[in-house]
Amino acid sequence: MINDIRVGALIAYCSVKRGNKKTLIFIVFVLSLIFLNLVFLPSMIGGLSGLFTGFMRDYPYGDIVIEPTGDNTYINNADLVLKKVRAVEGVRAATKRLDAGASINHKQKVVGATITGLLPTEEYDISRYPYIINEGDFLGELSRDEIIIGAMIAGTGFGAEIYDNLGEVRPGALVDVTYSNGVKRTYKVKGIMTGSIEVVDLNALVNYKEIEDVYGLEGKEATSIVVRVNKEGTEAQIQDKIREAGVNEEIFTWADKSEALIKQAMQSMGAIDIMSKIVSLIVGAALVLIIIYINVLNRKKEIGILKAVGITPRSIVLSYAFLSTFYVCLGISAGLILYLSLMLYFQMNPVTFYETMEISPTIDPMLLIQSIATMLTLSVIAGILPAWSVSKESILKAIWGR
Amino acid sequence: MIIVKDLKRYYGTGDMTVKALKGVSFEINKGEFVAIMGASGSGKTTLLRILALLDDATDGEYTIRGLEVSSLPEAERSYYRLTQVGYVFQDYALINEMSAAENVYILSMMEGKSKKESYTTALEALAKVGLEGKHDRIPDELSGGEKQRVAIARAIAKKPDILFADEPCANLDTVNSKQVLDVFKELNEKYGQTIVMVTHELWHTDYVHRVITFQDGSILSDEKKTKGQ
Numbered sequence: 086m087i088n089d090i091r092v093g094a095l096i097a098y099c100s101v102k103r104g105n106k107k108t109l110i111f112i113v114f115v116l117s118l119i120f121l122n123l124v125f126l127p128s129m130i131g132g133l134s135g136l137f138t139g140f141m142r143d144y145p146y147g148d149i150v151i152e153p154t155g156d157n158t159y160i161n162n163a164d165l166v167l168k169k170v171r172a173v174e175g176v177r178a179a180t181k182r183l184d185a186g187a188s189i190n191h192k193q194k195v196v197g198a199t200i201t202g203l204l205p206t207e208e209y210d211i212s213r214y215p216y217i218i219n220e221g222d223f224l225g226e227l228s229r230d231e232i233i234i235g236a237m238i239a240g241t242g243f244g245a246e247i248y249d250n251l252g253e254v255r256p257g258a259l260v261d262v263t264y265s266n267g268v269k270r271t272y273k274v275k276g277i278m279t280g281s282i283e284v285v286d287l288n289a290l291v292n293y294k295e296i297e298d299v300y301g302l303e304g305k306e307a308t309s310i311v312v313r314v315n316k317e318g319t320e321a322q323i324q325d326k327i328r329e330a331g332v333n334e335e336i337f338t339w340a341d342k343s344e345a346l347i348k349q350a351m352q353s354m355g356a357i358d359i360m361s362k363i364v365s366l367i368v369g370a371a372l373v374l375i376i377i378y379i380n381v382l383n384r385k386k387e388i389g390i391l392k393a394v395g396i397t398p399r400s401i402v403l404s405y406a407f408l409s410t411f412y413v414c415l416g417i418s419a420g421l422i423l424y425l426s427l428m429l430y431f432q433m434n435p436v437t438f439y440e441t442m443e444i445s446p447t448i449d450p451m452l453l454i455q456s457i458a459t460m461l462t463l464s465v466i467a468g469i470l471p472a473w474s475v476s477k478e479s480i481l482k483a484i485w486g487r
Numbered sequence: 488m489i490i491v492k493d494l495k496r497y498y499g500t501g502d503m504t505v506k507a508l509k510g511v512s513f514e515i516n517k518g519e520f521v522a523i524m525g526a527s528g529s530g531k532t533t534l535l536r537i538l539a540l541l542d543d544a545t546d547g548e549y550t551i552r553g554l555e556v557s558s559l560p561e562a563e564r565s566y567y568r569l570t571q572v573g574y575v576f577q578d579y580a581l582i583n584e585m586s587a588a589e590n591v592y593i594l595s596m597m598e599g600k601s602k603k604e605s606y607t608t609a610l611e612a613l614a615k616v617g618l619e620g621k622h623d624r625i626p627d628e629l630s631g632g633e634k635q636r637v638a639i640a641r642a643i644a645k646k647p648d649i650l651f652a653d654e655p656c657a658n659l660d661t662v663n664s665k666q667v668l669d670v671f672k673e674l675n676e677k678y679g680q681t682i683v684m685v686t687h688e689l690w691h692t693d694y695v696h697r698v699i700t701f702q703d704g705s706i707l708s709d710e711k712k713t714k715g716q
Contacts, residue, residue: 092597103584103625390580393541394641395569396597480541
């Protein structure tokens with residue numbers, strides 16, 4: 086076997102060293118495109134998925150979110166839960182929120198929305214809400230008669246034609262809010278927030294105390310407790326630690342939540358991604374096979390000669406396995422250069438999606454490893470099959486075609 | 488050394504059967520230089536290919552040094568071709584992407600020798616056929632005679648028991664043909680190499696000990712030559 090490998094390597098080496106360089110460049114170019122085809126679309130979809138996940142972490146769920154158990158509307162001992170959570174090692178910040186359904190009215194225009202009551206000063210460490218006010222200002226600790234309205238509700242941002250809105254409400258305008266329990270309040274619009282996603286731009290924010298007051302709560306309730314951790318990737322460990330600290334509510338990491346929420350949104354893209362991968366693989370496999378097969382056919386006589394002088398069929402087959410692996414390695418390298426160049430370009434010039442969202446593709450090392458492994462496996466099969474088939478032919482047929 | 492008994496080779500079936508060899512028998516002794524002659528289609532190349540285990544006989548026996556080689560399985564035939572037999576093709580049959588040395592030493596590597604040892608053996612074989620200093624050249628950079636001498640070097644580097652040559656001078660001019668035949672003669676006289684050569688040139692028989700002439704798949708004559716004949 087060692088001799089077969091040595092001789093196979095020598096044949097492959099000579100073939101590369103003195104073979105037609107133009108053919109080599111063409112093969113490598115085609116293989117690089119096959120590789121690019123395998124990794125590019127999934128990277129774009131990964132970027133889209135990452136964008137949605139980022140939104141979920143930056144706004145409604147943080148790194149970890151604690152919600153009421155079972156049919157309960159509220160976490161009833163929210164302050165105690167908060168105290169336990171903040172004491173857990175690895176937790177950077179935590180806050181409580183109260184969500185309520187309401188309708189907002191401005192000059193005969195009415196829209197339905199979720200209004201989130203939050204503690205404004207704590208939100209600076211928790212979410213990006215304070216940083217996405219593009220008109221006016223964020224809420225203050227003492228804000229009670231003020232409201233932040235999402236740009237899509239206000240009618241000032243993208244989506245005004247799609248969703249019902251209040252007709253270009255600006256900071257300083259007064260809006261009437263009717264909560265789900267029938268309580269009516271009038272608020273002055275303090276700011277307009279633009280998060281570039283519906284979960285933000287179709288919502289409104291008020292002070293936590295305001296919701297508490299409207300629903301007659303006692304200062305201990307929350308619909309969610311949002312937690313941020315010190316180190317990314319430790320969410321699952323901290324989720325366990327929070328449980329161990331005696332928190333008996335439902336505890337989810339952002340990944341748990343995203344899986345459920347984004348799954349649906351990403352299902353269509355995921356299907357396209359899978360189909361694209363399958364088609365790419367089939368096309369890739371066929372191309373690699375065709376390229377190597379043509380190469381083998383062109384060298385049929387050579388294979389016959391090698392057999393005639395005593396080179397074993399195994400050495401010949403191995404030489405083609407080495408050769409195709411070499412082609413594919415070069416193809417992958419060239420494909421990686423193309424891919425990384427494209428990634429760099431799209432990092433600097435993100436694709437605008439839905440007019441407001443900018444998608445930059447993500448580089449997923451696992452995807453790259455999988456694609457490289459797939460291409461290498463294909464290359465070995467594509468190299469071995471045709472060479473094996475030709476090496477089984479009689480010497481006379483291989484050399485003289487009879 | 489070589490014993491051939493009632494060797495037959497038929498192509499096709501039924502009325503379309505072509506009888507390339509109709510049952511030939513002969514013996515070749517060690518150290519003999521034999522020419523096989525005959526018109527085109529007489530069966531000489533078919534015989535040589537069977538003797539070199541490149542083709543199978545339809546029937547008959549063929550032994551080398553007492554070993555029945557015609558019935559060996561393919562793996563053993565491959566090993567036999569590698570270690571016991573040298574074959575020189577009419578059209579050189581060199582690998583174009585390999586240098587002269589690589590064309591020769593690949594066989595030594597296949598036998599399990601180290602690269603260094605194989606390379607040294609290849610250089611010695613190339614020197615033996617008068618190609619010193621041309622070991623790095625690829626076939627396209629060599630003349631027809633030089634290519635054929637590389638093919639001979641490849642065949643003799645492994646020191647085979649028998650060297651088969653199928654019209655080795657067919658594509659060469661007289662000068663190059665003489666060079667090739669001189670190499671064969673030297674191998675035969677100096678190293679006792681057994682050589683079986685197919686040829687259709689009468690003047691080539693000046694170099695051999697014995698001439699077997701074929702006609703229509705059968706042996707027409709088998710003559711030993713005496714010096715000066």
